[in-house]
Amino acid sequence: MKQIVKILDGATGTILQNSGIAIPEIPETLNMTQPDLIESIARDYAKAGSQIVYANTFGASPLKFQNSSYSYKECIQSGIVLARKGAPACKIALDIGPLGQLMEPMGSFTFEEAYDQFKEIVLAGKEADLIVIETMSDLYETKAALLAAKEHSDLPVFVTMSFEENERTFTSCTLESMAKTLEALGANAIGFNCSIGPKQMIKMVEKLSTLTSLPIIAKPNAGLPDPSSGTYTMSASEFYEHMESLVEAGASYIGGCCGTSPIFIEQIAKLKGQQIAREEVDSGGWVCSPLYAFCTKGIHPIGERLNPTGKxxxxxxxxxxxxxxxxSIALEQKEAGADLLDVNVGHPGVDEVKMLPKLVKRLQSVIDLPLMLDSSNPNALEAGARVYNGICALNSVSAEKKKMQEVMPIAQKYGCSLVCLCLDEEGIPNSAKKRVELAHRIAQQASQYLLSKNDLWFDPLTLTVSSQPDQAIETLDALKELSKEGYSCVLGVSNISFGLPARQMITQAFLAQSLYAGLNLPIINVNVDRYMDTIVSSRLLLNEDLKAQKYIERFHALKAEPQKAMETLSLQEAVYRGLGKQARLIGEACLKTMKPLEVVERELIPSLDRVGNDYEAGILYLPQLLSSAKAAQEVFGCIKEHLAKTGEKQNSKGTIVLATVEGDIHDIGKNIVKTVLENYGYTIIDLGRDVPAETIVETVKANKIRLVGLSALMTTTLPAMEKTIQLLHQLECPPKIMVGGAVLTPQYANEMQADYYSKDAQDGVRIAKEVFENV
Known part of the structure; x- marks a missing residue:
């Protein structure tokens, strides 16, 4: 597979900073106030060799323009016109950046709200030649933007996300999840921009080229910022050398981000037109959440217990x-070893179309496992797939013509894997041969919806052996044939034993036989040890468990105590798992025998410390950290209500002022720090974003504050942070100052004379403890 190298542009901010003008809070308004400057930037990049130039529209959302004297529409349209005037021979991209809001479930900004914002941006930018969605860290927000672009425009859509050196984004999205989700949703090219330099991006491009056949975009910063100044010092010639390596790794769209300029683009334009050879990659056969992705080759147990039937x-x-x-049932299945969870909400009195997406969102706020949405209602499947963060599976479709016409378009649109039942209008065939023929019929129809072989999971169906003893063999024979043809096979294994005593015995035996016959996606009760023992043993025997690591891990010692049932959870465990409602109920019960302070010190703080330690160790990620924080807030809510009723006062561990410095309108990181600190018992005065230094100083003086937290995301606002620190140091009783943000380093924090550098929310807790416990 041959691809041709094409040249993108470089940074806009670098040129604006060097122009000497005052950069407004919303830089896109420069399209109206400084049109000649904006046009000249496009012209300079075109002269340097750019073939695609990004319009100055990165932050032009309705949300950010609420209080502006200009409209987002006129700024977007003007930005495209100016870019086209400056670079008439280039393709002009509508540039779409993140909205600056923390998305659900971590924040309160909903998927639907984000989609509506991006829809308006896309409609306003319809005169562009293509759409670029860039600098994204949240896969959910990225999906909202990509769907809006695909549903309201026919333009090609490029998508780049910002990854750290650990191959995860700020919100912990994996590279695999990004690649598979964006390709499944129809992106035309994907890759990386911002956050890191070209050298750090090489391994990521190499890995991405093994995950997708799409053209790969590489738009790195000019290296990493200098720790003492926060500026980028990499030369254009050094940047070019690394960009050569990025092209060799598989990138065919190359440009620059923070710290780059037309000089950098002029250097890398030498690579224009170069041919690169890439291996074709099959895109199907994956499911993922933002935090966890896997290919469905090999044995992957599916938890069956999220189903109301008989429960x-x-x-x-x-x-x-x-x-x-x-x-809580989902968590138990994860802990028992499920790789995927079947989710069914079909029950009389339940509106599946409303309940399934609601449950999907709630599950994804706590569980990192991918989900399989199970419903006979196509509208419910579509509603669930639309709000799902990642790639889910849909259960199910059959060989019935109407069913295929209803469900297959949903799978195609959202990139879902599809459970295909080997039955038609006449029911389940008695013979394996007929079931395989129905599978072929389904596969032929699926190809018309561009669903690949790997997207189809065939279920040859299990009939109970108590009434139809000959059918077990037919199911096994169908599994053998479908597996031999290269299909993934899924089966509700326990159906075999309905109506029989000692059901687990026959189910376990049938599971073992099915796995040998080719079943790789068994739907089982993963909480039954004998079933998981069979799966772990089968993985070893089928050479899927290298060096018997998983087998030894499971059986080398006595098994751990079984997970506690929902009714016996401790408050600490409920908070750790992020079960807000249950944590509140347990907290209310605790307050009948414990004092509020005891509940906080003996239950909440140890649980939050455990969460924090696991977060620092990479066992938990940001979504789980915030989910636990919200559960703790539920408990604090009932504690406050208890104190109000009894007339007791709640003691604060200390008051902290938090603010995003003047000129910076990003406050996602600050809000996360606020949430976590509040759970540890600190009172937070949140001054918001774009806060003048004088406002911060006056607040500190008026409230006799001992700790201030300052946040900045943009290099252009670091001088404002430094000014704020200097003014705070001039106070008669200066507070301790902690600083954080994507552009900061410990060295630069020290240069600015901040007392602490906080790398994340949990580090902020450590700093607060040190400040208030040592005074």
């Missing part, structure tokens, strides 16, 4: 919308 407590939870109970 009165589950049915009650659905009717009462007790989603915490359902989440």
């Amino acid at each position: 009165k407590r589950f049915q009650q939870a659905l009717l009462e919308e007790d989603l915490d109970y359902i989440v």
Whole structure:
């Protein structure tokens, strides 16, 4: 597979900083106030060799323009016109950046709200030649933007996300999840921009080239910022040398981000037109959440317990919308070893179209496993797939013509894998041969919807052996044939034993036989040890468990105690798992025998410390950290209510001022720090974003503050942070100052004379403890 190297542009901010003009809070308004300057930037990049120039529209969203004297529409349209005037021979891109809001479930900004914002941007930028969605860190926000672009425009869509050196984004999205999700949703080219330099990006491009056949974009910064100045010092010639390596790694769209300029583009333009050879990669056969992705080759157990059939407590939870109970069942299945969870909400009195997406969102706020959405209602499947963060599976379609016409377009649009039942209008065939023929019929129809062979999981169906003993063999024979043809096979294994005593015995035997016959996606009760023992043993025997690592891990010692049932969870465990409703109930019960301070010190703080330690160790990621923080907030809520009733006062561990410095409108990181600190018992005065230094100083003086937290995301606002620190140091009783943000380093924090550099929210807790416990 041959691809041709094409040249993108470089940074806009670098040129604006060097121009000497005052950069406004919304740089896109320069399209109206400094049109000649904006046009000249496009002209300079075109002269340097850019073939695609990004319009100055990166932050032009309705949300950010709420209080502007200009409209986002006129700024977007003007930006495209100016870019086209400056670079008439180039393709002009509508440049779309993140909205600056923390998305659900970590924040309160919903998927639907984000989609509406991006829709308006896309409609306003319809005169562009292509759409570029860039500098994204949240896969959910990226999906909202990509869907809006695909549903309201026919333009090609390029997407780049910002990854750290650990191959995860700020919100912990994996490279695999990004690659598979964006390709499945129809992006025309994908890759990376910002955050790191070209040298650090090489391995990521190499890895991405093994995950997708799409053209790969590489738009790195000019190296990493100098720790003492926060500026980029890499030369254009050094940048070119690394960009050569990026092209060799597989990048065919190359340009620059922070710190680059037309001089950098002039250097890399030497690579224009170069041919690169790439291996073709099959895109199908993957499912993922933002945090976890896997290819469905090999054995992957699917947890079956998120299903109301025959489960009165589950049915009650659905009717009462007790989603915490359902989440607890999901957690138990994850801990028992499930790789994927089947989710079914079909029950009389439950509106599946509303409940399935609601449950999907709740599950994804706590569980990192991919989900399989299970419904006979196509509208419910579409509603769930639309809000799902990543790539889910859909269960199910059959060989019935109407069913295929309803479900296959959904799988195609959202890139879902599809469970295909080997039955038609006449029911389940008695013979393996007929079931395989129906599978072929489904596969032929699926090809018309561009669903690949790897996207199809065939279920030859299990009939109970108590009434149809000959059918077990037919199911096994169908598994053998479908597996031999290269299909993934899925099966609800426990159906085999309905109506028989000692059901687990026959189910376990049939599971073992099915795995040998080619079943790789068994739907089972993963909480039954004998089933998981069979799967772990089969993985070893089928050479999927190298050096018997998983087998030894499971059986080398006595098994751990079984996971606690929902009803016996401790408060610490409920908070750790992020079960807000359950944590509140347990907290209310604790307050009957414990004082509020005891609940905080003996239950909440140890649990939050455990979460923080696991977050620092890479066991948990940002979504789980915030989910636990929200569960703790539920408990603090009932503690506050208790104190109000009893007339007691709640003691604060100390008051902290937090602010994003003047000129910077990003406050996602600050808000995360606020949430976590509040859970540790600190009172937070949140001054918001774009806060003048004088406002911060006056607030500190008026409240006798001992700790201030300052945040900045843009290099252009670091002088404002330094000014704020200097003014705070001039106070008669200066506070301790901690600083954080993407552009900061410990060395630069020290240069600015900050007392602490906080790398994340948990580090902020450590700093707060040190400040308030040592005074």
